Amino acid sequence: MSVKVKPFVIGAVSLILFPQMVLAADGTVVDTGTTAWMLTSTALVLLMVPGLAMFYGGLVRTKNVLGTMMHSFVAIALIGVLWVVCGYALTFGKSILGGFIGWNSDYFFLKGIDEAIVDGVPEYVLAMFQGKFAIITPALISGALAERVYFRGYVLFIALWFLLIYSPLCHWVWASDGWLFNAGASGVIDLAGGLVIHVSAGVSALVVALLLGKRQGYPKTAMHPNNLVMTLMGAGLLWVGWFGFNAGSTVQSGLDTARALTMTQVSAASGSLTWLILEAIVFRKVTSLGFVSGILAGLVAITPAAGVVQPTGAIIIGALSAIACYYALKAKNALGYDDSLDCFGIHGIGSGLGVLLLSFFVRDSWMAQAASAAGGNWGAFDQLLVQLTGLGATIALAAVGTCVIYFVVEKTIGFRIEEQKEIEGLDQSLHGEHGYGLLHSDVVV
DSSP: OOOOOOHHHHHHHHHHHOTTOEEOTTSOEEOHHHHHHHHHHHHHHHHHHHHHHHHHHHHSOGGGHHHHHHHHHHHHHHHHHHIIIIIHHHHHSEEEGGGTEEEOGGGGGGTTOTTOEETTEEHHHHHHHHHHHHHHHHHHHTTTSTTSBOHHHHHHHHHHHIIIIIHHHHHHHHSTTOTTTTSTTTOOOOSSOIIIIIIHHHHHHHHHHHHHOOOTTTTTSOOOOSOHHHHHHHHHHHHHHHHHHHHGGGOSSSHHHHHHHHHHHHHHHHHHHHHHHHHHHHHSSOOHHHHHHHHHHHHHHHTTTTTTBOHHHHHHHHHHHHHHHHHHHHHHHHHTOOOTTOHIIIIIHHHHHHHHHGGGTBOHHHHHHHHHHHTSOOOHHHHHHHHHHHHHHHHHHHHHHHHHHHHHHHHHTOOBOOHHHHHHOHHHHHHSOOSSTTOOTTTOO
């Protein structure tokens, strides 16, 4: 007796036994394993935005908690739309204007990628993954200007910053025809945004903090965090999301992915442990704020390096970043500038250090490939020179561009908030709300 097997049963069995043999409409093979991981990574990176909102929101005063968290959340909407409209085209389109920016009319509104498969992954997934990087980068800068800017001014600032700084820099470093991508024999090493994200945001944060000036009463008035519990939870979400951030940037689901994930964990652990040891030596006690600062120091430093170093290198990079960031925050206090939530001291210093240090910890197999491409020897100092070129270009673009954008915003719709509104707090004066319902404006500090 013959048995009839329905087509959908055959299809289901095929997916289980041969998960990488799924065909797109045009016959292109879709790698379902890699696609599944990239979908997961995209969600993990988006998770970092509410994580950042919680991290920053817990560090400001009670009267500014909602306004500060809104700085992170609004980037999801604003940059999320700009990325689809033109951002993807400007960053990953073909180089124009001497390689300064990209341009691809098929990428505007993502209209040309509806059926595109790139290296086994639907291009929609890759576009959305990169879009989450574009969202969180300007949100990082909000830590430097917390508690003293108009919401409208901030929105215009990050929109211009995305178009004029992030998009060109992303094209330089990550587009296949970007000039930093092709610098030297190896190109600049920046797996997940040491330059593109953290150094650019950190430098811009320093510039805008200096131009805005200090908060009212800073540094004489104590400005204690309103909720360190929320900051701890935010740091935890950032740590988890960072696995998608770094391991997802390998755009595969294999050995390189495992390496990047492992180095991310190792460096974050090393950075947080080192910070605790420093505090124990100096203060004879350890703090939760120090612990989360060490986590971030380790994470931002390994971001460019996670794809090329090994565990020993990750431990050293995380530890050295924690030490550098620890003393950078002390220097901020000595110099007296008001980077409210230490964006430059952590992201700028820590990731900038990681961009350079990775040159001395690159695994031998990667260095051999670079030497082959160079047609001879290629050592740590050769790579360091390439990394320095990328670092210098990033600092120059971020610093000059941020100055221009700041003055455009300030002279058009206004950036620095009025003194009385700053005293009242952003939550009430700009949003008409209170972050904690049982508190009233007359007792908020």
